[in-house]
Amino acid sequence: MKLVKTLLASSALTVTAGAVSAQDMANEMTLVSWGGAYQASQVKAYVEPYLEMYPEVSVTWDESSAEAVAKLRAMNEAGNVTWDLVDAVASDAMRLCDEGLAIELEHDEVLEPAPDGTPASEDFGDLLVSDCFVPQIVYSTTFGYRTDLIGDEAPTSVCDVFDLEKFPGKRALQKRPIDNMEWALYCDGVEKDAIYDTLGTDEGVNQALDKLATIKDQVVWWTAGAETPQLLADGEVVMGSTYNGRLFSAIAEQDQPIEMLWDMQSFDLDGWVVPAGLPEDRKARVMHFLKFATDTQRLADQAKFISYGPARKSSAPLVGQHAELGIEMAPHMPTDPANSGNVHIYDYEWWADNRDDLNAKFEAWLAR
């Protein structure tokens, strides 16, 4: 009898809660993400379950995360912010936060605690690199290579990317200085600890660019994460950098003859930011969705669809098998001990300060 009562009470509560939300919350949400396999994992892990619970809500996707900072600035200047929730990498989130284009969040208030009651701020821990940022995943930018085209000996070190004699053929690199400059210096003999100090000087920048120049003729520069898997599949490049989840899709889902080269993989974070200047009803809806989409179970669910590590500590034990392929996901995570023997720790602060400068020099070098 008591059970029935509680059930009744809780369902009544849900109904009233639903009624309140229907009044105060907007029913349209525009989510901004990266497209491709990553966006698909978001759709499956938390957007579809959310829409099932709240069928009155409709979601529009905008695959503009790569230009999120510029577009948000333009929207902000025009006074017409059309986005409700933006998926951005940590460095972009810091930039948006600094420019006042994203709102600061009280993580413990707006996010679900872990199932055991640990507050969100502890559950996310160090990964909360900015007050405006709710991390979803830990990913890495790393290399993949074609097993059938690379020759008899497989590459084992990131420096093999710079070795045209041992591993001839084209390589795909991202058209930006971040990561590439660090790898170049590392392979030019700079100690890992000294990379950012070296990069802070003009000589260091030139050293990195000169090292990159040794393979410049053999590089195909990419801007979208989906390009490298495509280039690898076409045999256009023998190796290339991209996000580890994209390589996972190519290897495990599409059965391409591609292998991962985890050496010196560059860890990074990706997560949500809420744009500043949203009307109350839209903000209420977005915060409601954000709370759901970043809880322990949802973040663990995402790892069933793509090989990115969940940002919550409490999600890690819940990571299981791939939803369709049934393979264990843990060995494909960038954080797996077997994969993270030699990692490059990407310095957010340093890049936040020096990005404009190095971008200009890198672009000038590219155009030469």
Next chain:
Amino acid sequence: MSDMTDTGGPVLAADGTPLKRSLRKALRRQKMRALLLIAPLLIFVLVSFIMPIGDMLYRSVENKIVSQTLPRSTQALSSWDADSGELPSEAVFAAMAADLKEAAEQKIHTRVGSRLNYENPGMSSVFRTSGRKAKKFDLENGGPWKEQLIEINEDWADTDVWRTIKTYSPPVTAGYFLNAVDMRVGPDGAEMRPERERIYMNLLKRTLWMSLLITFSCIVLAYPVAWLLANLPTRKANLLMILVLLPFWTSLLVRTSAWKILLQQQGVINDVLVWIGLVDDNARLIIINNQFGTIVAMTHILLPFMILPMYSVMQTIPPSYVRAAKSLGATDWTAFWRVYFPQTIPGIGAGSILVFILAIGYYITPALVGGTKGTFISNQIAFHISTSLNWGLASALGAILLAVVLVLYWAYDKIVGIDNVKLG
């Protein structure tokens, strides 16, 4: 007849008013009506086209951000001599501390930092690190500020930092335009940038040269097609026309991606060449991610813009002219070159202007198939708009591009004559 005899007075209309005035009134009414009819379009063009372009162009010289964000410091700096080699006085540092605190509270200190960073790399980090601490400044009795600011970021002890702030405190600046032509403001006025940092003039030259090449290859390819279209029997011509229009209606991205599949090293063209033995498997042609790729793909994409004006002009040329020339003894070549070709020049002119102006502003196709050597200046404009957020520089580059197009248009008018252009 009676009117004719009365030569002294004005001619009167039926209602007694002078005919001239009546006519003028009627004309004015007509003009007003015409103006009203086009008013919606005029207002639309003004609001959605002219004004945004004007606003964007203004950004290329606009520089209010420094004096607005740092009002006290820029004022205090005006009496400081940048060439003295000494740091500004404590008063300037105190003014900067007050400005920083206010800016950090409004979260606009990093904006001014990235603005100044375009002129002096490193400024962004100076403002970022200082802004973090500035919120806690006690302005009343927190001084002296000189030591404190230098403590927070040692670059405050660098006269270059202060020189940059002083140089860029006026509300308008030539900095973006200087940057757009690979120059910068040095201690002794404008100077060229170091060799390693020069990009834009080379890119502009490359853009113009490649656009000319693309226009020329469009003329060569389009001329026979347009001639066939104009001279074949209607049924065959219609079929051919569909073949011209189908790609024209296909999405630009689809066509560009198709070229990627065709041109890449493991692509269709290379595969065929290797298969028939023309090219060795280890020496496959590199025909994409370079200038060649851009020229091929853009020629294909812009071809309809050349064919259609040519076709519409050729259609109006009576075939009897060439027949007449031949019956008077001209060879095929003379008849074509002396009689037919001159009549098609208006079509070539129209097509060339269209293709050239479209080509010079293209950026999607060069970005996809151009690699690093086959990209245009518009790619840099797009980069500064969407990635680096240096909108001032993007506007300056855009303004230069616009000016170049206008100059070329003017030159074309002088050489060929704009009346000699026929779009259909």
